[in-house]
Amino acid sequence: MSNPAYGWRVDDIDTDEMILNMGPQHPSTHGVLRIELRTDGEVVRAARPHIGYLHRCFEKHAESVDYPGVIPYTDRMDYVASMGNSLGYALAVEKLMGIEVSPYVQTIRVIMAELQRIASHCIAVGTYGMDIGAFTPFLHLLRDREKILDLFEWTCGARLLYNYNWVGGVSHDVPDGFVKAVRQFLREFDAITYPEMIDLLIKNKIFIKRTAGIGVCSPELAVSYDLTGPNLRGSGPPRDLRRDEPYLGYENYEFDVVVGEGKFGPRGSCFDRNWVRALEMKESAKILHQAVDRLEKMEHTDVHEKVPKRVKPAKGEVYARSEAPRGQLGYYIVADGTGINPYRVKVKSPCFTAMSIFHVLANGMYIADIIALIGSLDVVLGEIDR
Amino acid sequence: MDAPSIHGRLKDRFGEKIVAFQAEALQPWAVVAPDVIAEVAVFAKSDAALAFDNLLCLSAVDYPKEDPPRMEVVYHLFSYEHRHKFVLKVHLPREGAHVPTVEGTWAVANWHEREAYDLFGIVFDGHSDLRRILLPDDWVGHPLRKDWVDPDFYNGMHVKPTPQMAERAMAGEKIGVGPFDFTPPNRHVDE
Known part of the structure; x- marks a missing residue:
């Protein structure tokens, strides 16, 4: 087979591997992430993520400010779900100091954490659709996320980085009429947002064919790479800290732990991870319904009641974890008992471990599917690089 | 299993290599001799009574003011099967610290160890890909050490x-x- 016009034969075409750089500014890498792909034609033979472009020295900063001063820095790690970050930190320091907050503050924290979970999953599911070509669901979900941000802004004045969960309390009590506004949001969520998302994206045949069957992760592999949250539940194990090691009184709420079912292909595929996120929004709404009912009947206490004048834990160390929207967020805090600064703060970020499995799942995929894989792991680079 | 019995089981198997045990802490820990940490990791994962299949966190801490000055690597373990936790620590000298890798036991340790190498300069022997992870490749020094300028x-x-x-x-x-x-x-x- 030859083509004299071009002077080459098909047999002459070299099939060497090619190095392809994706990022650091690729629109679908969810931040400043660079991925080095070794490709053989369309097939990825090896992938190597390069992180650190967004490194802001969180752990170094944390050693140079006092305990409450760390909270604004935690907000900036996972900037899509700030409430979850500061909540995890506040819980860790409270555990270290033995502070028990009142049920009223606990209920407020649950409401904020679950609202944040819905807002975060709106972004996750919406941008996932957008990454692989479905633009409309993104707009619908962002529209509804705005309503949650409005609620946050009304409560604490900030729309993205809240500094809301303090050690021993929260920064502001909920405003008058907050419960009514949350109920209004939940009505709209149940009637419009959720069914729309399912119809437009999750049950879309093109979307299912595009995502079910790629990026399959077995439960053993997921546990070995310490995947947590929706990424782990997508593979099957029903592990949710809110159920397994309840904090903030989560044991008193009724909700289901959603797991990937492998309805349209092998279990643990990209579709399953995204499916878990989508259905989890409904469960969060369920918790919110119960929480606002309780908050209404509850006796109001001062939200600053347990906030210590001076946060100075005794010598000791703690590793505390909580279920953030992206998985288990762990804080390892060492207190030396003399200074008012933490001696050491280490963050185990769920996105960090999710990114570390990337090269395993990407092996043997098509280049186009890499985009679908990154989106399904739902990483936020601010939290990976810290 | 509670922490003292986990420690007892490790002590039975490794004897003097389990150097110390702190039971009064909020989360009790055991100090392991650096040369056996990889074997301890394999045992902790494969032993049916322990079954630590999940490495929650691997962190390094610098203690220049302790006597003697030391660097610590801290392993937080969790078992999905038994729902128990345990903390292992390794004491290392501050200069030229090196410790065997545990990435063969828990794959997630690969990136955690790269982070500890990057920010503290601890070398993990046998690691498959020990490069800087968060800082640029041409960075000089290890900024989370307490003597960093x-x-x-x-x-x-x-x-x-x-x-x-x-x-x-x-x-x-x-x-x-x-x-x-x-x-x-x-x-x-x-x-």
């Missing part, structure tokens, strides 16, 4: 103005080129 220059760029530079700038001299101009922010106060 910020450098004045990075690749020829002023990172931090020195007192001498501040003095010269106060005297009206133009320091640096382009975006790295250094002008003290409080100059208008003096004028």
